[in-house]
Amino acid sequence: MTITITRAVGREILDSRGRPTVEAELELDDGRIVAASVPSGASTGSHEAVERRDGDPARYRGLGVRDAAAAIGAEIDPVLRGLPAIGAVIDRVLLELDGTPGKSRLGANAVLAVSLAAARAEALVAGVPLWRHLAGPEPLLPLPMVNMISGGLHAGRQLDFQDFLVMPVGAESYRQALEWTGDVHAALAEELAARGHSLLKADEGGFGPALGSNREALDVLDAAVERAGRALGSEIAYAVDVASTHFHDPAGGTYRLRSEDRELSASGMVRLLERMVAEHPVISIEDGLAEDDWEHWPELVARLGDRVQIVGDDLFVTHPARVRRGVETGAANAVLVKMNQIGTITETAEVVELARAHRFATVISARSGETEDPALADLAVGWRGGQIKIGSITQSERLAKYNQLLRIEEALGDAAVFAGPSALGRTS
Numbered sequence: 001m002t003i004t005i006t007r008a009v010g011r012e013i014l015d016s017r018g019r020p021t022v023e024a025e026l027e028l029d030d031g032r033i034v035a036a037s038v039p040s041g042a043s044t045g046s047h048e049a050v051e052r053r054d055g056d057p058a059r060y061r062g063l064g065v066r067d068a069a070a071a072i073g074a075e076i077d078p079v080l081r082g083l084p085a086i087g088a089v090i091d092r093v094l095l096e097l098d099g100t101p102g103k104s105r106l107g108a109n110a111v112l113a114v115s116l117a118a119a120r121a122e123a124l125v126a127g128v129p130l131w132r133h134l135a136g137p138e139p140l141l142p143l144p145m146v147n148m149i150s151g152g153l154h155a156g157r158q159l160d161f162q163d164f165l166v167m168p169v170g171a172e173s174y175r176q177a178l179e180w181t182g183d184v185h186a187a188l189a190e191e192l193a194a195r196g197h198s199l200l201k202a203d204e205g206g207f208g209p210a211l212g213s214n215r216e217a218l219d220v221l222d223a224a225v226e227r228a229g230r231a232l233g234s235e236i237a238y239a240v241d242v243a244s245t246h247f248h249d250p251a252g253g254t255y256r257l258r259s260e261d262r263e264l265s266a267s268g269m270v271r272l273l274e275r276m277v278a279e280h281p282v283i284s285i286e287d288g289l290a291e292d293d294w295e296h297w298p299e300l301v302a303r304l305g306d307r308v309q310i311v312g313d314d315l316f317v318t319h320p321a322r323v324r325r326g327v328e329t330g331a332a333n334a335v336l337v338k339m340n341q342i343g344t345i346t347e348t349a350e351v352v353e354l355a356r357a358h359r360f361a362t363v364i365s366a367r368s369g370e371t372e373d374p375a376l377a378d379l380a381v382g383w384r385g386g387q388i389k390i391g392s393i394t395q396s397e398r399l400a401k402y403n404q405l406l407r408i409e410e411a412l413g414d415a416a417v418f419a420g421p422s423a424l425g426r427t428s
């Protein structure tokens, strides 16, 4: 018997930055109800799908999402009523109803909330958890990329680079990866305190100390890994999200490093990143160059891509056309996958497939503004994303996903397969 949708409603809730975001609720004809909520970025790429905000300065400084939430009840509800609770069907209807390339009419935040709720409804009807419903016979626990030190737009630009993350590449299971990460995090707190730095946290829960340079952030991390008793490189390696779009000057084509008081050409940035890789066990670099600096990304891949994962976030914005261009031009070897950059679960899954078909790695990623919704963990396992980037391990909106992965690992028991470092992108 086909279960159908009988009602859709939206509401404005708050995200982890205390800003409004959208939650959708779908009621099914058997009386069950599913809900889903959506994240929101701060260092957004300019080619992302459109997050609809009210713009009324009297509410949340113009950041309210009451209109987007209301559109779910007013516009989406009437067309969803009576349709089967099947994600792909609902997504097709949502795309037609919105009718714009960037989902600007209804708002990508409204569309994604409904899309995710529909995926969840489909799994509920099938009687299995979302991850299992998506995975078929081969679920894969992702290698986590965990935020330790933040800079850029997530930490008041204390550092130019946005994220310094650890990847527990030597761990044999997800649980062990998380344990090692916890040890390094505790050791990093001790190390920062010993050096007289503040332990205040940034948007994703990473530490946001006023360090002198990007290089110092990696030096402190080296000391923390050592303090934690882990082997640098073989057990714990690093990922860096440079998020360089946000210090790139498109007019002059230069990159302005405030903390080092330097202005670099694109080739200068590539050389700087090469040096960073030579001095520290950095195995993944995200947005090392800016979102539209297509000309220079292949240079970065040519210099480092055989041994370092070169990830496009602002570059690709989880959009198939941009990923295709990246494949054709050899601009990267991995795609950061953020569902709200494109706006439906179906399209996000298609981008994961597209990347895989061209042997680009995928990193399933949260946003700097998150909710308690654990779905990202289910998607990463179900889609066999290989890697997941959620932020730090100290805030509940992140732990909703980290802990969900622990539950999934436990549910799989002996059948649990953990993606090791082979999940990383490499250009051969």
Ligand SMILES: C=C(OP(=O)(O)O)C(=O)O
Pocket (backbone or CB within 6 Å): 040, 041, 042, 043, 044, 045, 162, 241, 243, 313, 365, 366, 367, 368, 369
């Ligand atoms: C998660 C990120 O930040 P935001 O959500 O602010 O874009 C990122 O840049 O990878």
Ligand SMILES: [Mg+2]
Pocket (backbone or CB within 6 Å): 241, 243, 286, 287, 313, 314, 336
């Ligand atoms: Mg990024």
